[in-house]
Amino acid sequence: MASGISSERSDSFEQVxxxxxxxxxRTAYRILGNWxxxxxxxxxxxxxxxxxxxxxxxxxxLGAWIYRVTxxxxxxRSRTAKPATEVPDAASADASVExxxxxxxxxxxxxxxxxxxxxxxxAALVLREIEELPTAAVAAALGTTEGTVRSQVAKAIAKLRxxxxxxxx
Numbered sequence: 001m002a003s004g005i006s007s008e009r010s011d012s013f014e015q016v017x018x019x020x021x022x023x024x025x026r027t028a029y030r031i032l033g034n035w036x037x038x039x040x041x042x043x044x045x046x047x048x049x050x051x052x053x054x055x056x057x058x059x060x061x062l063g064a065w066i067y068r069v070t071x072x073x074x075x076x077r078s079r080t081a082k083p084a085t086e087v088p089d090a091a092s093a094d095a096s097v098e099x100x101x102x103x104x105x106x107x108x109x110x111x112x113x114x115x116x117x118x119x120x121x122x123a124a125l126v127l128r129e130i131e132e133l134p135t136a137a138v139a140a141a142l143g144t145t146e147g148t149v150r151s152q153v154a155k156a157i158a159k160l161r162x163x164x165x166x167x168x169x
Contacts, residue, residue, distance in 0.1 A: 012054050016062070017046055023131070024070050030126040031074040033115040041073045060137075067133070067141035071123045078119045113163040117156050124152035125160075 024045050028038035048069055056062040114122055120142065127138045128149060139146045 013050055016049070016054065020063075020066060021046070024066060027067070027070055027126055027131055028074055030114065030130055031071065031119070031123050032077060033111045037077055041070060041077060044073055045069050064137060064140045067127060067131075067137070068143065071127070071141055074123065075119050109164060110160075113160050116163060117159055121152045121156040121159070124149050125156040128153050129157075 021042060025038055025042040028041040028045075029035055032038050032041065045066060049066065054062070056065065114125075117125070123142060124138055127133045127141060128135060133141070135146045135149050138149045142149065
């Protein structure tokens with residue numbers, strides 16, 4: 001094959017892509033606060049995975065690698081890009097306009113507050129509290145210790161509480 005990946009490996013890659021693409025995109029968006037940047041990061045994650053091949057000892061190792069690359073690419077991108085917040089489309093067609101506006105305002109405030117956090121604290125918070133990864137997996141993904149992850153998450157939560165308690169967001 002021209003791509004250098006066997007049909008079986010190609011099917012495996014497609015399966016991994018289908019199973020993990022939404023989570024990678026969602027994680028990148030929550031760290032970056034911008035859909036366009038998140039899509040770019042997700043594309044780069046899977047491009048790197050394809051180049052690397054599916055040489056992992058188990059599914060947990062694959063997951064840790066994907067999160068680590070996602071977070072590192074988000075950190076790199078956040079150094080060069082200004083944080084921007086976007087609000088996803090309305091929650092549902094049958095919701096009243098007032099409820100939709102309130103939800104959008106809440107999401108916008110949360111994304112604004114998240115984007116104001118230092119990127120490493122934001123990444124730790126997103127992976128641990130939103131993606132619900134175990135602390136050890138977050139530490140592996142961030143290349144740090146479990147104690148550092150717990151500290152970063154605690155600091156991020158305290159800062160979010162303070163920012164969200166203010167009415168200026």
